[in-house]
Amino acid sequence: xxxxxxxxxxxxxxxxxxxxFFTLVFVAGPLIYMVALSFAQPGSGSAxxxxxxxxxxxxxxxxxxxxxFRESFQLALTSTVIICILGYPFGYFMAKMSESWKKxxxxxxxxxxxxxxxIRLYGWIIILQNRGILNHVLKALGIIDKPLKLLYSYPAIVxxxxxxxxxxxxxxxxxxxxxxxxxxxxxxxxxxxxxxxxFWTVSFKLTLPGLLSGVILTxxxxxxxxxxxxILGGNKIVLVGSLIQEQMTRGSxxxxxxxxxxxxxxxxxxxxxxxxxxxxxxxxEGIG
Amino acid sequence: xxxxxxxxxxxxxxxxxxxxPVSADSDKELVLFTWENMFPQxxxxxxxxxxxxxxxxxxxxxDETMYEKLSMAKxxxxxxVIADDYIIENVVQAGLAEKLDQSKLTGFENINPLYxxxxxxxxxxxxxxxxxxIPLIVYDPEMVxxxxxxxxxxxxxxxxxxxxxxxxxxxxxxxxxxxxxxSMNEEDVESxxxxxxxxxxxxxxxxxxxxxNTQNALLNGEASVGFLYTSQVTAALAEYPELExxxxxxxxxxxxxxMFIPSQAPxxxxxxxxxxxxxxxxxxxxxxxxxGYYSTNKAADEFVNPDLVVPDSVKKGEIVQNVSxxxxxxxxxxxxxxxxxxx
Numbered sequence: 001x002x003x004x005x006x007x008x009x010x011x012x013x014x015x016x017x018x019x020x021f022f023t024l025v026f027v028a029g030p031l032i033y034m035v036a037l038s039f040a041q042p043g044s045g046s047a048x049x050x051x052x053x054x055x056x057x058x059x060x061x062x063x064x065x066x067x068x069f070r071e072s073f074q075l076a077l078t079s080t081v082i083i084c085i086l087g088y089p090f091g092y093f094m095a096k097m098s099e100s101w102k103k104x105x106x107x108x109x110x111x112x113x114x115x116x117x118x119i120r121l122y123g124w125i126i127i128l129q130n131r132g133i134l135n136h137v138l139k140a141l142g143i144i145d146k147p148l149k150l151l152y153s154y155p156a157i158v159x160x161x162x163x164x165x166x167x168x169x170x171x172x173x174x175x176x177x178x179x180x181x182x183x184x185x186x187x188x189x190x191x192x193x194x195x196x197x198x199f200w201t202v203s204f205k206l207t208l209p210g211l212l213s214g215v216i217l218t219x220x221x222x223x224x225x226x227x228x229x230x231i232l233g234g235n236k237i238v239l240v241g242s243l244i245q246e247q248m249t250r251g252s253x254x255x256x257x258x259x260x261x262x263x264x265x266x267x268x269x270x271x272x273x274x275x276x277x278x279x280x281x282x283x284x285e286g287i288g
Numbered sequence: 289x290x291x292x293x294x295x296x297x298x299x300x301x302x303x304x305x306x307x308x309p310v311s312a313d314s315d316k317e318l319v320l321f322t323w324e325n326m327f328p329q330x331x332x333x334x335x336x337x338x339x340x341x342x343x344x345x346x347x348x349x350x351d352e353t354m355y356e357k358l359s360m361a362k363x364x365x366x367x368x369v370i371a372d373d374y375i376i377e378n379v380v381q382a383g384l385a386e387k388l389d390q391s392k393l394t395g396f397e398n399i400n401p402l403y404x405x406x407x408x409x410x411x412x413x414x415x416x417x418x419x420x421x422i423p424l425i426v427y428d429p430e431m432v433x434x435x436x437x438x439x440x441x442x443x444x445x446x447x448x449x450x451x452x453x454x455x456x457x458x459x460x461x462x463x464x465x466x467x468x469x470x471s472m473n474e475e476d477v478e479s480x481x482x483x484x485x486x487x488x489x490x491x492x493x494x495x496x497x498x499x500x501n502t503q504n505a506l507l508n509g510e511a512s513v514g515f516l517y518t519s520q521v522t523a524a525l526a527e528y529p530e531l532e533x534x535x536x537x538x539x540x541x542x543x544x545x546x547m548f549i550p551s552q553a554p555x556x557x558x559x560x561x562x563x564x565x566x567x568x569x570x571x572x573x574x575x576x577x578x579x580g581y582y583s584t585n586k587a588a589d590e591f592v593n594p595d596l597v598v599p600d601s602v603k604k605g606e607i608v609q610n611v612s613x614x615x616x617x618x619x620x621x622x623x624x625x626x627x628x629x630x631x
Contacts (some may be wrong), residue, residue, distance in 0.1 A: 042613065064625050072626070130509045149449065151510060152496045154631060234496025236454055236630035243624065248459060251620050 038259035076222040079161035091173025152234030160228040167212035178209025239248035328578040351375035363551035367559040377408035384550040385414045390392035392560040395567035398587035415546035419581030421518040422542040425534035431512035438537040439467040452511035455499040456622035468540040484622030491629035539604035
């Protein structure tokens with residue numbers, strides 16, 4: 001609908017031009033370069049030789065490297081499930097608060113964003129480390145007598161993931177619960193539906209788009225957030241992201257890194273496609 | 289109004305431009321080309337005072353930048369360069385380094401032979417080592433039950449979940465090679481695979497793998513053993529001197545920063561004077577203390593911070609070099625497998 005409008009106003013084409021230019025130069029350009037690079041051969045040092053080869057993709061099929069995809073997927077799935085369980089009720093009930101409380105909750109939610117997420121993760125080190133706060137508290141309460149090795153473990157990574165990505169889920173659910181027409185819930189109740197049934201058939205269905213876009217907003221980034229595994233996991237889990245980073249830097253194998261990135265990109269695009277198909281919700285359009 | 293400002297600016301510029309060539313009395317100038325913060329100010333001042341030669345300190349960020357600039361200048365522009373071992377190999381091969389006249393360098397014989405005859409300068413014709421970086425094992429004797437003497441001890445079952453490693457895949461593969469009696473730069477893919485299998489056995493003992501501030505894990509009690517870079521060893525000892533430093537009996541893996549004179553250096557005599565000055569034991573010790581790398585000058589050892597002197601018992605050392613693409617790939621694979629097994 002809006003497309004025909006823009007056609008009429010030919011002057012607005014000039015307004016769009018910078019955007020096109022930007023997209024071409026800074027999005028399409030690097031993407032094309034990356035795809036081309038994934039078919040090249042590594043030279044000495046970080047140099048690249050432009051002999052077309054499928055070798056980089058064949059290498060990904062090596063069990064060692066396939067494992068990193070599995071590991072990344074597993075971690076992303078675990079974190080996303082936990083984020084859904086924590087984030088959905090939070091966002092939902094936040095939308096039901098009074099105006100002034102809503103504002104306060106929103107402020108508290110946004111506050112951490114003022115600090116770089118890396119620094120916040122270092123904060124988690126202080127909490128989780130051997131002589132850290134959590135171990136002190138547990139010891140003082142008499143729950144443990146020897147400090148637990150909390151840091152540099154799988155749970156520590158999941159905690160970090162959930163912590164960094166939770167706000168995105170809350171905000172997404174909140175914005176869709178905010179728009180919810182409560183009179184529909186009332187109507188359902190008037191017509192004899194119980195609390196649970198009214199929630200399930202009306203509220204949940206109507207906030208589902210928020211939940212699903214929250215899932216996309218958390219699942220996709222968590223496939224690539226390698227620095228959490230580095231900082232809180234002590235680098236002991238190899239995620240696709242860390243593998244790409246390592247191949248770019250120390251390994252100096254840019255073509256292999258590019259091939260890994262291309263595969264990761266295809267996988268995430270497939271997932272987004274899948275979501276769209278399942279939900280068929282117009283609101284999700286544009287997020288991919 | 290505007291015009292006059294422009295004129296004033298131009299005038300100011302031309303004055304500064306004219307001021308530069310005044311110091312171009314090239315007999316009295318040494319262009320030193322290295323990273324930032326490689327010399328204590330006293331040493332630079334001392335040289336200027338003693339000789340009346342002005343030092344122009346020009347710096348680069350990476351070895352690659354140095355190489356690029358030096359080859360663009362065709363071996364000219366700079367009088368003394370300090371850079372890493374592997375890039376010096378390229379410099380020498382490209383004919384950009386001057387063959388040293390050792391008779392002009394008193395104190396050349398004081399150089400620790402451990403750091404001589406290395407791959408980048410097998411006959412010690414072009415370089416004078418300035419400092420050495422050596423990743424070493426450091427441990428907290430209070431928390432470790434065994435005495436650690438070499439790399440092999442890291443595999444001891446009593447060290448379960450307690451080692452902090454630096455995240456350098458060639459170094460970690462390399463020490464496993466050394467432990468198995470091979471070269472750090474083993475090229476044979478089958479043999480590297482064996483190294484990988486041995487490395488997997490180390491996995492249960494690894495607490496964390498990290499490149500930055502790895503010593504913190506040791507200091508805050510997360511790990512009881514560390515395999516750390518030189519700067520990290522120094523930092524750890526400064527905070528907790530009771531830590532035990534191990535010079536592994538299987539041999540060291542190290543890196544060397546070497547000093548050389550470019551082939552077309554504008555002022556070679558001055559360059560020799562500078563090298564000669566730096567080779568004086570007291571001066572060398574001052575430099576070593578300042579940069580915090582290991583002393584390469586035997587005569588300086590008595591003046592230097594004792595933590596920066598490798599004991600005489602250590603006879604063997606090797607530098608990580610580039611290997612073939614196949615070997616490189618296998619080392620990478622070993623590393624990824626190893627990290628995944630650590631969880």
